[in-house]
Amino acid sequence: METFLFITTAIVAVGAALAMVLSSNAVHSALFLILNFCSVAILYFLLRAPFLGAVQVTVYAGAIMVLFLFVIMLLGAENAELGEEKIGWQKPAGLILGVALLAEIGYVAYRGTKLIDAPVADATNIGAPTTISAKLFSTYLLPFEVISILLLIAVVGTVVLTRRRVVAREERQS
Amino acid sequence: MQDRSLWVMIIHAVVLAFAALTSFAYLTLMERKVLARLQHRVGPNQAGPNGYLQPLADAVKLMFKEDIMPSTADKWVFTIAPILATIPAIVIFAVIPLGPDLVVFGERIPLAFASLNIGLLYFLAVTSIGVYGITLAGWASNNKYSMLGGVRSAAQMISYELAFGLSVLVPVMLTASRSADGFGSLDLVQMVNAQAGTWLGFIPKWFVFTPTGFVAFFLFLIAATAEVTRAPFDLVEAEQELVGGYATEYSSMKFALFFMAEYMKLIAMSGFAATMFLGGWRFPYLEDIAGNWGALVGFVVIAAKIFFFLFLSIWVRASLPRIRYDKLMDFGWKRLLPVSLATVVATAVIVVLTNPL
Numbered sequence: 001m002e003t004f005l006f007i008t009t010a011i012v013a014v015g016a017a018l019a020m021v022l023s024s025n026a027v028h029s030a031l032f033l034i035l036n037f038c039s040v041a042i043l044y045f046l047l048r049a050p051f052l053g054a055v056q057v058t059v060y061a062g063a064i065m066v067l068f069l070f071v072i073m074l075l076g077a078e079n080a081e082l083g084e085e086k087i088g089w090q091k092p093a094g095l096i097l098g099v100a101l102l103a104e105i106g107y108v109a110y111r112g113t114k115l116i117d118a119p120v121a122d123a124t125n126i127g128a129p130t131t132i133s134a135k136l137f138s139t140y141l142l143p144f145e146v147i148s149i150l151l152l153i154a155v156v157g158t159v160v161l162t163r164r165r166v167v168a169r170e171e172r173q174s
Numbered sequence: 175m176q177d178r179s180l181w182v183m184i185i186h187a188v189v190l191a192f193a194a195l196t197s198f199a200y201l202t203l204m205e206r207k208v209l210a211r212l213q214h215r216v217g218p219n220q221a222g223p224n225g226y227l228q229p230l231a232d233a234v235k236l237m238f239k240e241d242i243m244p245s246t247a248d249k250w251v252f253t254i255a256p257i258l259a260t261i262p263a264i265v266i267f268a269v270i271p272l273g274p275d276l277v278v279f280g281e282r283i284p285l286a287f288a289s290l291n292i293g294l295l296y297f298l299a300v301t302s303i304g305v306y307g308i309t310l311a312g313w314a315s316n317n318k319y320s321m322l323g324g325v326r327s328a329a330q331m332i333s334y335e336l337a338f339g340l341s342v343l344v345p346v347m348l349t350a351s352r353s354a355d356g357f358g359s360l361d362l363v364q365m366v367n368a369q370a371g372t373w374l375g376f377i378p379k380w381f382v383f384t385p386t387g388f389v390a391f392f393l394f395l396i397a398a399t400a401e402v403t404r405a406p407f408d409l410v411e412a413e414q415e416l417v418g419g420y421a422t423e424y425s426s427m428k429f430a431l432f433f434m435a436e437y438m439k440l441i442a443m444s445g446f447a448a449t450m451f452l453g454g455w456r457f458p459y460l461e462d463i464a465g466n467w468g469a470l471v472g473f474v475v476i477a478a479k480i481f482f483f484l485f486l487s488i489w490v491r492a493s494l495p496r497i498r499y500d501k502l503m504d505f506g507w508k509r510l511l512p513v514s515l516a517t518v519v520a521t522a523v524i525v526v527l528t529n530p531l
Contacts, residue, residue: 027248031310050290051292055295057299061299062299062303063302063332066309069328070325070332073313129291133357
């Protein structure tokens, strides 16, 4: 049963990811990406990490993609033509990074199941919210707080950047 | 996972889905009747005795209407959108505890279909997915009014989801203050169990009767009304300015599905409000009845509570005018969000002070 579920979900996930890249309509791409996020969430459930799965759906498929769709719809950018490339080194850089990622995946696959063996043993309860929260607020408290500060900086940075543009425009007008 | 056989679960799920669909049908009748009374009208009274067969007549009418596909619409998304709106509205019912365990033919059936340890997160995840139906419907129709409705719905959901999520955190923390190990719970069954008993013998220990729970209850009601886009937050389908909003181009069953999604979400939200703040199926002294009678009484109690919230929603719709769009945004970000943040902080302080670990 679990293998069957895994194979179906994995096919859907890979298919959705491919369709997302290949689709020419931005809204369709966004929808395929949501499908991909949801199938990855099911994979988390299969790995007995229900918390992670639910957060995946809430945060990625729910919050972030709604914003994406909102922006696409608002700008009417669903059928944007591929314009002149502004950054010349974009394509070679993408190629290099892609190859690096492939090499990484290949290395992990070559190392095989040895990497995965260890944590599975006591994994039955590891994904429960209480276990995660207990770990997060004791052992990993410092990284947790550092990340929250990082996010706060990002938010403040966004506000500063957009405000500066608004102020500049107002100065030009006056 | 619960130790139930697959067949029991399938039958349970089917019964639950049908119960939800039937209550949706009769909620439309209730809304029309109550609205009519509140506006000094009679309301639908022709189909069947006293108009009680009106939902059936509506369903037949909608099914036989022509299903029109606008020629400029995005065909796929146009078809998927109503489905995307309806499915979350149905599956959300899975985690609402409708009563204590029921025993049928020796099979123990928990009236909470799924007692997940992430129940509340499931609830938030499913409601956040529910936005797509309306937003995509607006986009796929390729009509400027529909589009405006869709964009409004996305903006409204994003703005109110924060206050919504924060107000839901308060019962979680209050559960922590009453649990043995000091951990809160995202499991709605445990949340209901934490609200058992009374103070002074007559005040139920429901979360709404705690100081911060009281505030969070009203925050939840406001945010939930905005999430299901009910009046006075129904700018998504404001007839006076947007024709029919996101549903302008829809007809026949596709149109009916949107209504179904909206009303089922309303029922589900009422169920969650009852579960998290009003003790779910618990009622002082009635909750002590054991066995199948206890399950029946529990179900009647939560049904009564859900009915109360549904009535309240219709009442509000009849009483309040629609809020202007910029005021809606102002209210969400500048009033509701700070207040809910403050409530969460206050709850945390109270819980820690009253429960030294």
